[in-house]
Amino acid sequence: MDFSLNDIQEMMRESASKFIQKEYDFETRRKLSKSEMGYSQKNWELFAKLGWLALPVDEDFGGIGGSVLDTIILQEELGKGLVVEPYFATALLGANLINKFARDDQKETILENVIAGTQKLTLAHSEGHAPFDLTQMRTTAQKNSNGFVLNGIKSVVLDAQNADMLLVVARTSGQSGDKNGLSVFNLTPDTAGMTIKGYETNDGLRAADITFDNVNLDETTVIGELDQAYDAVHRVLLEGIVNLSGEAVGIMEKLVELTAEYLGVREQFSAPIGKFQALQHRTADMFMEKEQAKSMLYYAAIETAENAEGFERACAMLKVRIGNAARFVGQQAVQLHGGMGVTDELSVGHYFKRLTCINNLLGSRDYHLNVLVKEAQ
Amino acid sequence: MNIHLTDEELAFRKEVQDFFTNEFPKDIKEKQDKGIYLSKDDHVRWQKALHAKGWAGINWPVEHGGTGWSATQKYIYANEAAKANAPRIIPFGLTMVAPVIFTYGNEEQKKRFLPDILASNVWWCQGYSEPNAGSDLAALKTKAVRDGEDYIVNGTKTWTTLGQHADWIFCLVRTDDTGKKQQGISFLLIDMKTPGVSVHPIITIDGTHEVNEVHFEDVRVPAENLIGEEGKGWTYAKVLLTHERTGIARVAESKALLASLKRMVDAQNDALVNMKENTVFMTRLIEAEIELKALEYTELRVLSAVSTGKAPGPESSILKIKGTEIMQLLNELFVEVAGIYALPYVPDQYRDGFEGTPAGPQFAAKTSATYYNNRKVSIYGGTNEIQKNIIAKQVLGL
Numbered sequence: 001m002d003f004s005l006n007d008i009q010e011m012m013r014e015s016a017s018k019f020i021q022k023e024y025d026f027e028t029r030r031k032l033s034k035s036e037m038g039y040s041q042k043n044w045e046l047f048a049k050l051g052w053l054a055l056p057v058d059e060d061f062g063g064i065g066g067s068v069l070d071t072i073i074l075q076e077e078l079g080k081g082l083v084v085e086p087y088f089a090t091a092l093l094g095a096n097l098i099n100k101f102a103r104d105d106q107k108e109t110i111l112e113n114v115i116a117g118t119q120k121l122t123l124a125h126s127e128g129h130a131p132f133d134l135t136q137m138r139t140t141a142q143k144n145s146n147g148f149v150l151n152g153i154k155s156v157v158l159d160a161q162n163a164d165m166l167l168v169v170a171r172t173s174g175q176s177g178d179k180n181g182l183s184v185f186n187l188t189p190d191t192a193g194m195t196i197k198g199y200e201t202n203d204g205l206r207a208a209d210i211t212f213d214n215v216n217l218d219e220t221t222v223i224g225e226l227d228q229a230y231d232a233v234h235r236v237l238l239e240g241i242v243n244l245s246g247e248a249v250g251i252m253e254k255l256v257e258l259t260a261e262y263l264g265v266r267e268q269f270s271a272p273i274g275k276f277q278a279l280q281h282r283t284a285d286m287f288m289e290k291e292q293a294k295s296m297l298y299y300a301a302i303e304t305a306e307n308a309e310g311f312e313r314a315c316a317m318l319k320v321r322i323g324n325a326a327r328f329v330g331q332q333a334v335q336l337h338g339g340m341g342v343t344d345e346l347s348v349g350h351y352f353k354r355l356t357c358i359n360n361l362l363g364s365r366d367y368h369l370n371v372l373v374k375e376a377q
Numbered sequence: 378m379n380i381h382l383t384d385e386e387l388a389f390r391k392e393v394q395d396f397f398t399n400e401f402p403k404d405i406k407e408k409q410d411k412g413i414y415l416s417k418d419d420h421v422r423w424q425k426a427l428h429a430k431g432w433a434g435i436n437w438p439v440e441h442g443g444t445g446w447s448a449t450q451k452y453i454y455a456n457e458a459a460k461a462n463a464p465r466i467i468p469f470g471l472t473m474v475a476p477v478i479f480t481y482g483n484e485e486q487k488k489r490f491l492p493d494i495l496a497s498n499v500w501w502c503q504g505y506s507e508p509n510a511g512s513d514l515a516a517l518k519t520k521a522v523r524d525g526e527d528y529i530v531n532g533t534k535t536w537t538t539l540g541q542h543a544d545w546i547f548c549l550v551r552t553d554d555t556g557k558k559q560q561g562i563s564f565l566l567i568d569m570k571t572p573g574v575s576v577h578p579i580i581t582i583d584g585t586h587e588v589n590e591v592h593f594e595d596v597r598v599p600a601e602n603l604i605g606e607e608g609k610g611w612t613y614a615k616v617l618l619t620h621e622r623t624g625i626a627r628v629a630e631s632k633a634l635l636a637s638l639k640r641m642v643d644a645q646n647d648a649l650v651n652m653k654e655n656t657v658f659m660t661r662l663i664e665a666e667i668e669l670k671a672l673e674y675t676e677l678r679v680l681s682a683v684s685t686g687k688a689p690g691p692e693s694s695i696l697k698i699k700g701t702e703i704m705q706l707l708n709e710l711f712v713e714v715a716g717i718y719a720l721p722y723v724p725d726q727y728r729d730g731f732e733g734t735p736a737g738p739q740f741a742a743k744t745s746a747t748y749y750n751n752r753k754v755s756i757y758g759g760t761n762e763i764q765k766n767i768i769a770k771q772v773l774g775l
Contacts, residue, residue, distance in 0.1 A: 001380045001449055003681040069378050260773040280769035287768055288695045295674035317667045373659045
């Protein structure tokens with residue numbers, strides 16, 4: 001048994017930590033978030049240079065071949081900096097899916113560009129009523145003599161307005177509820193009949209709703225095997241839960257640290273407020289929530305990386321545990337900062353908002369808890 | 378990052394499993410499985426069986442007859458012991474006073490006390506808390522005044538667990554009340570048969586006699602029973618308190634409890650409400666399972682740090698709080714499953730030799746008693762509130 005970091009993980013952790021410290025103070029982040037694009041292209045090129053974009057890609061295709069055990073380490077650090085670059089959408093969803101599911105010739109062309117930092121991806125799977133359960137999606141791609149006709153709406157697709165390639169999951173056969181009959185299509189932003197309505201999200205990141213109105217697609221747009229996308233996309237979403245949880249743990253580390261610091265300097269009643277036991281115990285509770293969440297992260301990451309039997313259940317348990325911790329730590333960090341906690345000026349509220357957004361991605365705490373309970377009944 | 382066991386560790390696990398299959402006395406196992414309280418003799422026989430195997434001194438160094446096990450081996454042992462429903466080792470001798478003796482005692486004391494502790498020939502109890510020194514333990518007042526070759530001890534110790542069985546008690550006593558309160562405390566071993574020692578039962582809310590008050594009235598204790606230096610007792614006691622922090626979460630026991638709880642729920646006893654269909658209950662059960670899984674990994678993180686030679690990180694400080702919270706939650710869920718049969722108080726049902734017809738299902742008989750009894754776990758060993766003070770001060774720097 002061993003929970004220490006290996007060389008690659010230690011290298012990733014260190015390079016990310018240095019990057020955050022040197023290039024990513026909160027005011028810089030704020031400016032990037034408020035910019036037209038919402039992030040920095042220069043940083044993106046640096047991510048490529050540091051090998052982060054290659055991390056989840058197999059070595060056969062120029063990558064590092066890392067598993068979630070490696071990506072969560074990087075995610076923890078990126079979380080501490082509240083990084084706005086579309087790393088999750090491009091590398092951990094998009095490239096991860098291509099790597100697992102595309103044909104070799106598709107992998108060759110797409111992954112090379114991703115790793116070089118010249119192509120950004122996103123995964124368009126979520127619909128308002130089905131943010132996680134792929135079998136319930138309503139978007140369809142009807143086969144005809146020229147290829148396919150795509151119709152439907154994808155909701156809150158992460159960083160879609162900045163993506164060079166959208167990987168759209170749609171039903172090509174079967175019924176709602178079937179795992180069989182789901183396919184992935186590769187669309188460029190200029191595709192006729194597709195409307196991308198982009199917006200900023202509460203955490204200062206970017207997402208978009210995408211409407212497909214009789215979009216004609218030829219057969220070359222199909223990624224991997226037709227009708228057989230469920231297992232790979234589902235797996236990518238489960239890994240997505242683990243990776244987002246890694247980011248959440250990094251954010252919680254930061255919030256506990258910031259709160260303890262603030263309690264040491266803020267004075268009321270002629271004493272640092274950290275001398276008051278009610279606040280000490282609350283901070284201790286935050287610390288415990290964060291540690292338990294981190295332990296759960298390692299559990300689910302190990303199960304997922306080893307493809308252990310029941311790893312899906314581990315991911316659902318993780319989403320619940322992270323949801324509890326993120327809500328408590330986020331809310332209490334704001335509470336213990338008093339009035340300052342609810343100001344836009346302070347970073348604390350922004351960490352809180354990112355945690356809240358993470359909780360609502362890929363199925364909320366209540367969603368996954370409900371699934372676990374139903375399974376047990 | 379992995380939780381794989383090495384080949385040697387897997388072989389060790391097999392050895393532990395075989396031991397529990399073959400050498401765990403059948404009658405004691407039966408009592409454990411039925412939830413019947415064990416007698417003093419049962420505990421002693423069990424610990425002697427462990428001693429015969431060489432496994433009594435789990436936290437002891439090899440030179441004193443201990444196992445010398447790694448953190449991982451202790452983890453494996455704890456899991457198998459819990460799965461086998463083995464009794465807990467009575468900690469006062471083997472895990473509490475022994476480390477103080479082998480760390481701070483002189484050669485004579487080591488020779489005199491350690492072999493009998495290891496062999497469970499002598500039953501020990503703990504004399505720390507006093508009626509007016511609980512969380513503020515250093516406020517203790519039991520006095521030991523030097524008189525020639527002896528100390529004369531006067532005072533009262535309380536919450537003395539199983540003191541009614543004890544041959545010896547290890548005490549924190551005040552030998553000096555002039556300086557800082559922590560500095561005048563000494564660590565003294567006292568023979569319970571000494572004139573002036575009396576044991577008075579305290580009955581707890583589960584109706585059992587587990588704890589006691591121990592009175593000392595002009596008790597003459599040879600000065601050779603002092604461990605280490607006079608006035609250093611507080612330091613020794615703190616070492617003792619942190620000695621086995623990794624086991625404190627009792628994750629293995631809670632895992633066994635959860636498994637048993639799930640069996641109860643699955644069994645869908647006709648005499649009880651079907652809890653499996655109760656979504657509110659099942660949600661609490663699943664959340665307990667999630668919390669326990671997280672705690673298991675918190676414990677593994679600590680073990681991993683210890684086994685690679687590092688000091689346990691800040692995560693170790695949460696083990697006591699989370700471990701007791703989860704155990705209490707599981708006890709509470711058992712009471713929920715027992716439903717209306719959580720009410721009958723028929724203590725004979727969980728005492729040895731009961732031959733009548735039980736009120737309600739077998740498992741339900743003791744659920745309430747266990748629930749009430751285990752309210753203690755968040756109180757003893759430093760209340761959970763004291764533990765949070767420690768986290769706030771020592772981990773978060775507040």
